[in-house]
Amino acid sequence: MSIESAEEPWDSWSARTAELLAELGPDDWVTFVVHVDSAATVAERRAQARKGWRRALAPPRPPATVPDTFLQARLIEGVLALECIADAEFEGVTDLTPRELDTLVTLGWERPGAEPDLTATFPVWEAADAADLLAASLRGVLGAEVPSKVDVRRGP
Numbered sequence: 001m002s003i004e005s006a007e008e009p010w011d012s013w014s015a016r017t018a019e020l021l022a023e024l025g026p027d028d029w030v031t032f033v034v035h036v037d038s039a040a041t042v043a044e045r046r047a048q049a050r051k052g053w054r055r056a057l058a059p060p061r062p063p064a065t066v067p068d069t070f071l072q073a074r075l076i077e078g079v080l081a082l083e084c085i086a087d088a089e090f091e092g093v094t095d096l097t098p099r100e101l102d103t104l105v106t107l108g109w110e111r112p113g114a115e116p117d118l119t120a121t122f123p124v125w126e127a128a129d130a131a132d133l134l135a136a137s138l139r140g141v142l143g144a145e146v147p148s149k150v151d152v153r154r155g156p
Contacts, residue, residue, distance in 0.1 A: 010135050013147035017131035020154070022124055024075040030154045032071040032134055034144045069096060069142055071134055080130050084109055084118040084137065100141050107140070108133050 020030060072083045084104060086094040094101075101118075105111055109118035122130040138144040 014131040014135045018128040022127040080122040082120040
């Protein structure tokens, strides 16, 4: 018998993230990236899926694609500054569709110019609102089906 761990719900992830954001110092940053499985992991899953007799005849599903976009949070002069870096290569292009960009703006991001990057600011005491925006963006636009698909990195 195998014991599978229960997936963390998004509201719990948001609460943990709010605590993380509230604890940021002036030199700290944290990034959030939707995890994309390696080619080896995808190949292993496909091989396992083909072992069933019904699946042997069905073509494997392609892996889900996610936009090459990451979210970043920093504390700047006492304000939580969030960035949606939609141009990960810094070449003025993005994997996000115009509809996805519009959805991010509807969620609460601001688009200060023609570049595909977006920003949002919150007072530190509104860290929960900032975390909710991050969760809604990751889940609703950037392709994170569950919180475990989000890689969180803190620096420095």
